[in-house]
Amino acid sequence: MRALSIPALTERLSVALQRAAETTSDYELLPGMRGADTSPLRPAGVLAAFRPAAVPGGAELILTMRSSALRHHPGQIALPGGKVDAEDADEVAAALREAHEEIALPPDCVRVLGRLPTHETVTRFRVTPVLAVITREFNPRPEPGEVAEIFAVPLEHVAAVDRYRIEDRNWLGGRRGYRVLPFGPYYIWGATARMLHALAQRLD
Template identity: 40%
Template structure:
């Protein structure tokens, strides 16, 4: 797991919209990693504690492939569109997340699943969405293997939230999320051992766990050599 490297403060860092998407198009592809559907392969995070946790989870849970959309809204000051999951859901209830979910057999690809879920959860019209490529595979303590799909979203969309799945949808400045000064490393005990995880608190929003981990992965793919 890489540590923050840029010596900038949240107030100093600005993200140029054109440069961000240019970098993303150069660095990302739509190549589906074999570990998404092969139970004998495991995603790796680069952090030994996290990888050990994923290994334990993989031995207990059936393979559960999933996909999420990482929607970057191409405003003058770009933002990331996030959701607040409903409190009654079986997994990650009440947490901040990307639109997405399990990959169905009818989905032509992980990207198709992410786009479908974004339409079903928040009513995001795919006519506003320009997919760019996949980020690194991410595993969760609930046994999901998540393939994030980065997309450019044109402003002007209107959302219609599915209240059975989502309590809220909101945007966070990309400059905040891509500033490593805001990438806090927290830790907690997991089965007798301490494990670290990223958190990116923003105002009253506590962004952490898989969502923060995927955002950290986005930063690493776009801004690190």
């Protein structure tokens, strides 16, 4: 297997930005369970950053396992990122800042390609996935208070729509449906799997 060049990886991912797509939501598979909470959605940004690698598809996506001590989505697999803070210009700035804090990814290593459609979570966030390419090597280091582990998933796995499936579990007195993307020992599910599924649908 050969790693894609930066220009080839950029071209492959840019396809996703050129195709129309709608916003997504945790509630897509939760009919009648939106509830009475009408508080404003809090803006957040996450970084879907790929880097060239000698793996299927020629590139890989950086993901994290969140700390079990976190308030929101403890122990879940996630894209680096978080809520937009007062000092952030926008969701892109928040995603880059959080990726630097969470996995020690310097912003000057990242080429931002654009934004994917937003995703609404049951925890009242409006998440903007920021699609990007990592242009040079860096030394990933997990931030102990937020990240339990850093790992990578091949582009071919992320882009294979047929590898995503729907599962369900009991939640708030009913059955909650959600998407999953299993990868080895990692159980990628919920909002992260849904955002990656939306990306996979737009890739060649």
